[in-house]
Every structure is written in structure tokens, then in C-alpha cells.
Amino acid sequence: xxxxxxxxxSGAMTNAMGELETTDAIFIIGSNTAxxxxxxxxxxxxxxEKGAKLIVADPRKNQIAGFADLYIxxxxxxxxxxxxxxMKVIMEKGLADEKFIAQNTEEFDAFxxxxxNFTVEEASEICSVSVKDIEAxxxxxxxxxxxxxxxxxxxxxxxxxxxxxKSLANLSMLTGNIGKIGTGVNPLRGQNNVQGxxxxxxxxxxxxxxxxxxxxxxxxxxxQAWGVDQxxxxxGLTIPEMFAGIENDEVKALWVMGxxxxxxxxxxxxxxxxxxxxxLLIVQDIFLTPTAKLADVVxxxxxxxxxxxxxxNTERRVMRVRKAIDPVGDSRQDWEIIQEISNRFGFEMNxxxxxDIFNEIxxxxxxxxxxxxxxxxxxxLQWPCPTREHPGTPFLHKDGKFTRGKGLFHAITYNxxxxxxDDEYPFWMTTGxxxxxxxxxxxxxxxxxxxxxxxxxxxxxxxxxxxxLDICDGHQIKMASRRGEIxxxxxxxxxxxxxxVFMPFHFEETNVNxxxxxxxxxxAKIPELKVCAVKLExx
Amino acid sequence: MDYRxxxxxxxxxxxxxxxxxxxxxxxxxHTTPCKTSPVNEGKLCIKGWNVHQFVQSEKxxxxxxxxxxxxxxxxxxxxxxDFTVSKLKEIKEANGSDSVGFFASAKVTNEENYxxxxxxxxxxxxxSVDHCARL
Numbered sequence: 001x002x003x004x005x006x007x008x009x010s011g012a013m014t015n016a017m018g019e020l021e022t023t024d025a026i027f028i029i030g031s032n033t034a035x036x037x038x039x040x041x042x043x044x045x046x047x048x049e050k051g052a053k054l055i056v057a058d059p060r061k062n063q064i065a066g067f068a069d070l071y072i073x074x075x076x077x078x079x080x081x082x083x084x085x086x087m088k089v090i091m092e093k094g095l096a097d098e099k100f101i102a103q104n105t106e107e108f109d110a111f112x113x114x115x116x117n118f119t120v121e122e123a124s125e126i127c128s129v130s131v132k133d134i135e136a137x138x139x140x141x142x143x144x145x146x147x148x149x150x151x152x153x154x155x156x157x158x159x160x161x162x163x164x165x166k167s168l169a170n171l172s173m174l175t176g177n178i179g180k181i182g183t184g185v186n187p188l189r190g191q192n193n194v195q196g197x198x199x200x201x202x203x204x205x206x207x208x209x210x211x212x213x214x215x216x217x218x219x220x221x222x223x224q225a226w227g228v229d230q231x232x233x234x235x236g237l238t239i240p241e242m243f244a245g246i247e248n249d250e251v252k253a254l255w256v257m258g259x260x261x262x263x264x265x266x267x268x269x270x271x272x273x274x275x276x277x278x279x280l281l282i283v284q285d286i287f288l289t290p291t292a293k294l295a296d297v298v299x300x301x302x303x304x305x306x307x308x309x310x311x312x313n314t315e316r317r318v319m320r321v322r323k324a325i326d327p328v329g330d331s332r333q334d335w336e337i338i339q340e341i342s343n344r345f346g347f348e349m350n351x352x353x354x355x356d357i358f359n360e361i362x363x364x365x366x367x368x369x370x371x372x373x374x375x376x377x378x379x380x381l382q383w384p385c386p387t388r389e390h391p392g393t394p395f396l397h398k399d400g401k402f403t404r405g406k407g408l409f410h411a412i413t414y415n416x417x418x419x420x421x422d423d424e425y426p427f428w429m430t431t432g433x434x435x436x437x438x439x440x441x442x443x444x445x446x447x448x449x450x451x452x453x454x455x456x457x458x459x460x461x462x463x464x465x466x467x468x469l470d471i472c473d474g475h476q477i478k479m480a481s482r483r484g485e486i487x488x489x490x491x492x493x494x495x496x497x498x499x500x501v502f503m504p505f506h507f508e509e510t511n512v513n514x515x516x517x518x519x520x521x522x523x524a525k526i527p528e529l530k531v532c533a534v535k536l537e538x539x
Numbered sequence: 540m541d542y543r544x545x546x547x548x549x550x551x552x553x554x555x556x557x558x559x560x561x562x563x564x565x566x567x568x569h570t571t572p573c574k575t576s577p578v579n580e581g582k583l584c585i586k587g588w589n590v591h592q593f594v595q596s597e598k599x600x601x602x603x604x605x606x607x608x609x610x611x612x613x614x615x616x617x618x619x620x621d622f623t624v625s626k627l628k629e630i631k632e633a634n635g636s637d638s639v640g641f642f643a644s645a646k647v648t649n650e651e652n653y654x655x656x657x658x659x660x661x662x663x664x665x666x667s668v669d670h671c672a673r674l
Contacts (some may be wrong), residue, residue, distance in 0.1 A: 017554070017578065018577065036552060037552055037553065037554050038552075038554070038584035038585075039554040039556055039578065039579045039582060039583075039584065040554060042579075042582060188553060189552075189553030190552060190553055190645075191552070191553060191645035191646060191671070192548070192549060192550050192551055192552060192553060192555060192645070192646065193644075193645050193646060193647065193648065193649065193652075194553060194645035194670075194671075195553065196645075196648070196649040196652065197643050197644060197645045197647075197649075197652045197670045198670075199649065200643070200649050200652035200653045200656065201652075201653070201656045201668070202643030202644070202652045202655070202656055202668055202669070202670045203668065203669060203670075204666050204667055204668055204669055205666070207656070207660075208653065213660075213666050222660070222661075223661075226657060226660075226661040227661075228661050231660050231661065231664075232636065232637075232660065232664055232665060232666050234637075234666065235666060236637070236640075236665055236666030236667035236668060236669070237637075237640060237667040237669070238669045239642065239669045239670075239671070242640040242667060242669070245640065250634075250637070250638065251637075251638055251639070251640050251667070252630045252633075252634050252638040252639070253626065253627060253630045253631075253638065253639045253640070254639075254640045254641075254642070255639070255640070255641050255642065255655075256642040257641075257642060257643060257644045257647060257651070257655055258644035258645075258646040258647045259642045259644050259645075259646070259670065259671055261642070261671070264671055265671075279626075279630060280626045280627070280630060282623055285600065286599055286600060287596075287598055287599060287600060288598070288600055288604075288611075292600075293611070295604075295606070295611070296605070296606045296622075296626075297603070297604065297605050297606070297619055297622055297623050298600065298603060298604035298605075298611060298619075299603055299619060299623070300599075300600035300601060300602065300603060301647070303550065303593070303594050304547065304548070304549075304550035305547070305550075305560055305567060305591065305594045306594070307648065309647075309648025309649060309650045309651065310648055310649045310650065311548050311555055311648060311649065312555075312649060313548075313553055313554060313555025313578065314553035314554065314555065315555075315578075317555060317577075317578065318649070319548045319555055319557065319578075320546075320547070320548065321547050321548050321648055322545050322546060322547045323545070324543065324545035324547060324560035324562055324567065325560075325562050325565055325566070325567060325594070325595075326565060328594070328595055328599045328601055329599065329600075329601020329602065330601050330602050330603075330616070331599070331600065331601055332616070334647055334648075334651045335648075335650055335651050335654050338651065338654045338655055338658055339654065340620055341620060341623060341624055341627075341658070342654075342658045342662055344620060344621070344624040345624050345627060345628065345658075345662055346662070347658065347661060347662035349654070349657075349658075351654075354648065354650040357650040357653060357654060358649070358650055360653075361649065361650070361653050379575075379576070379577045380577075435584075435585060435586075436585055436586070437586075438551045438552065438586055443550070443551075443593040444551075444586060444593070446592075446593040446596040446598055447589050447590075447592035447593045447596075448589075448592055449585075449589045449592060450585065450586065450589055450592070453585070
């Protein structure tokens, strides 16, 4: 999101999901859409039926790549080189939208200079993709009347994640595919309310609606509304920084609500060590997750089916969550747990319902200002929705009027991933999801039907590599990185190239995040979960 | 017989499909997609169709747990909350506001995330609030 915020002024999906049906070309990069966002994939399938071209670039030939007019298999972590190569072709073939660039953007010359110094042949070499394919890719996207970019964690979970996103923003501005229906740069959010958690200030640098904690006006406004003399103005710690803080004895207490970092975060053995070290670990969850097992105190909250509230989806649509059944056992509403702790701590809260809390959010958050529970009956509302009369905003940056004023081009050069293959660790390893499971599996693996579909983890490996290792489908293999090792079943498939392996991260018994690299993007602080170097051995 | 059909939003991915949770006498029985939803237009994925299944799993936590002699032990809410609050106070007083960190969540509601960051910033006095948007 940091990349999009820098380019456009707003870090969110620029267009609505339904608009994918109205586009002429869809470029998916680093998203296993049919598996991770099936209902977005539905729109894409409909667009194909209506004649849209589908382009997929991904190191792994995922399901939706099977439907693509053009599939590009570039090497893991080489996205910037691929995109720069593509933009080089677009400029050479005269497919750039010069009018849009002149009217609505800035810093184009610096960007152009960077591209001028780069060749398609270099891109081809770095990515292991033919010049012909890069040209075809550029033409298919560049010649479309309206083209839409869809991306996900395959773009962001890299040490170059922000550069990857800025490159996609460059691509959309270069061709004028932004600020119109059926265009845009669309990050698919992986979690049901990741957009909402960001909107609500669940970040170390902002209050609700991305109002900076460092800014005098917002700081004062919140202090006054919350009835305190002052609020901290220093930017807080991100998750990897909190872990580092525990190691240097600066962070002593951690309150984890509804997250499972032992399974979701890179270098799992290290995460475990850190969580064991912290003096006070409070875990609020619905299951005794591997993270909760390390806690000093576990507070049982409730699932979505037992609560009222709102979620914001990937297209910024705020929608109601409604209580269907009473809390299980002696578990309590999560908002009541926080309120009770706050009152006992000496900071008074007396909300009588989630709606009461929501009204306070709306009163302090311009982008949510016009939203109320009453208005959310029906189809929900897409923020920004500043007033009671405002209909919500399906797509951002209308007519090239970017949130930040003008769209900002960035000159981006290719850098390799933090860890590259060598003689000792000769395989590229990448991670992702499978269709029947979700994130750390806490919920889906407790669902009978879904557990039946895929009960255990597995490693995808190319037939050539399997033959060289003398190992059969379904057999066990030992996989190790510089950080840890696991033993797992293998699945032989040409979804991955020789030299590349893929593993889903839902399974705590075969926790692939013991191996992943915690090195992170310097700006977004997103770890490089999508590329590391591993070695394989018959188990 | 108390049969209910509750319109809500799926808890899995960022699509945010609208669905009905069917319950009979307080027990979830089925999930059906909402036809008028602009997001999913009457469709669901395999995870969505089965989203009711984990909710009343036997493995759900139903009592607070406190570590006693190295073991997580069932305790009353009062005991769990008292322990939490007294330790938070003790740590804040001894080490300052920034010695406390918070993981908000991409899984809970807007209202709950709002309340957690409000507690962190206004009561504890730290901006160290983050969540797994990065993962």
C-alpha cells in the first residue's frame, strides 16, 4: 500500500471488483486469483466471455493462468525487470498515452531516463522470459482500450515490494489506464478485514482514515475526542520491529488479538523464541493456536458469526456483520473484552454496542464520515463517503485527478531478492495458498469438509527435479533453508519450473515459514515470504 | 423450534461475500449465498459454503486461560482480566509506554480494531499498533 500511496496518494484498490467485467484486458501478476479470491476470479471469467484478453505473469502456473491468452513464467523476484522491459516496449511502439502523462502526472522524465538505460534483452536475461513474450505482453496490455492490473502478495511480499507496486503504478499511468471505469491498479486484500484494520488505524503511523499521528491537527483532534491531555507523536513499532524490541529488552508486553504469527510470520522458530521471551503475552483468539499456546493469558473472543460490526472488503466497501448465534461457552465479545480491560486499567470506556463505537469512528474519520449502520443496510458503501448524502466512491482518482494531486512516476531499477540461490541452497522456494484453506488454517482446518479436501501440507516440485532427486509423488522430502528445516510430502507437477518449488503455508505440522526469509522491504516492512533459497534431500 | 437466517459478511478472504447463516435452536446448520449482494451475486467459493462449520467446533476456546506453574489453566474472567491489567500497569510503570506492543487484526471488525488502537494510544500511550496487512 505504501507504493500506491506514494504514486497516487491513496493506498487502496483503485477500482471496484465489478468493473473487471467492463475492461478489455486484465493483467494479473503475483495473484493466485482463482484460489485466493474466487469471487474476483468469477468477474475475470465473465470478462473473458465478453472478449477481454487475460494476461498472467507468475513464477508458478496457477489455475487462472490456464485461462490466459498469454502466460509469462518469470523467475521469482524479477517483477521490476519484467515490468521495465514491458514499459520499454510500450514506449518504443508508441503505445504510451502522452496526453494523459502530460496532463496528470509528474516526474515522467526521470522515469523515462531510467527506462532508456534499460533494454528488453536485459529484462529477458534477468527474468528468463523471451524477448518475444515481453513484446507480446506489452502489446496486449498497451493496445487495450481499457486495461486493468490485478495483483496480490506475489508482488508485495518481497524486499523490493514497494518498487514492484510503484512499477505497476508507472505502467498504469504510462498507458493512461487509471481513473476510469474498468482500469486501475487493484491490489487484492488477502484477509476479510485487512482494509478495515488499516482504515481503523491498526498501524503504527496513523489514526483512523490514515490521519498521521505525527501531525499536530489530527493528534490534537483525537486527544480532545478521547479526553486525554496528549497522545504520543512518535511513530510506533511495526511487527518485525516489535519482535526486535523484545530481543533487546525494550518491548516487555504484547497483546495479540486474532493473529497467529507463529504460523504466518517468516522464520517461525525465531518468532517462537521471541514470544517465549516477552514478559507478558496476552492472546485474544477463538482457538488455542500455536501462538496462544505460548501466552501467559488467553482471552476467548468470538467468531464473526457471534458478533455485530462492520468489515471493509478489498474494494473499500464497508459492510455489516450480524450476530447469528450466541457466543460459544464462556467466550465474550472482543469489544467488550477491550472495554473491560480499559476500564479496569483506569481509562474509561462505556460503549453500549458496536454501533455506538461506529458512530464515534464516523465522527473522527472524514472518509467514513457519511457512513452509518442505517445506510449500510443493503449493499454497503465504498469509502470515501464524507457526508450523509454522499453515495460512496466506486473508483478513485477520477479523470486523472489523483488523491495526491498529480500521479507521481518513480524511476525504479531492478534489484535481486535478499537471498539468491547458490551451490548449497540451489532451489528457489515460494509460498502461497490452496483453494480449500485460508491463511494459518485456524478456521478452515477446523471445518470438516475443508479438512477433508486437503488434510496436509505438500511441496510442489517439477518432474525433472523429482527425477534428479530420485523421489516419487507423495513421498517425503527434507527441505532446508539457512533458517530451518521441515519434512514434507511432495506433489510432482509442472506448475513450477525446474529449480523452483512451491509450498502452501496453512499447515502448522509442516510449517514452511520455518524456512522463509524475514528480510523485509525497507519502506513497507513486508517480509520476503515469496522468495528464499532452499536445498532438498530425500527423507 | 427457533429457526433463523442471518445476513452477514464472510470472514475469509478480502472479497467480502454476503451470505446467510442458517441456525436452528442456536446451532449453525448451513450457509447460503446472498443473491442481491453486489459482491458475490449469489455465488460462494468452497470456503464460503462451509464457513459455518468451524464456528461451533469442539476445539473452540470457551474459558479464559492463565499460565500457572508453567501450564495454561482455566480461570474465571475476573482472574484473567485482573492479571492482565495488573501486569500491563506494572510493565508500563516500570518500562514506559513504548514497552507495550499491540497486534490489531485483519480478522476482527472495524469497531474492535478501533477500540484496540484507542486503548493503545490513549490509555497506554504508545503508537506501537500493527497487524498482519504485511503477511
